[in-house]
Amino acid sequence: MIFGGRKREYREREREREREREREMEGADEGIERVVDSKDLQQQSKAFDKLTDRVEDRQLDSSRVQEVPLSILSQTLLRYFTTTV
Numbered sequence: 001m002i003f004g005g006r007k008r009e010y011r012e013r014e015r016e017r018e019r020e021r022e023r024e025m026e027g028a029d030e031g032i033e034r035v036v037d038s039k040d041l042q043q044q045s046k047a048f049d050k051l052t053d054r055v056e057d058r059q060l061d062s063s064r065v066q067e068v069p070l071s072i073l074s075q076t077l078l079r080y081f082t083t084t085v
Helices: 002-084
Strands: none
């Protein structure tokens, strides 16, 4: 009987240790998921920054293209009025 009681106590302690290890592993898994999520967020942020930079560059380019005809027109008008007067 003495040995049977000790075996039972030993098994219970081993089960509790195993449960504790499982809880620790679950916590570690959550930490890994957070790191992965953080890396994903960083990559998404970088990609978004690149995209917005490209959009801004294109908008600047298109505004420059629109400014060129106005610049040519103003120079032409300036030449016309300065030479005819």
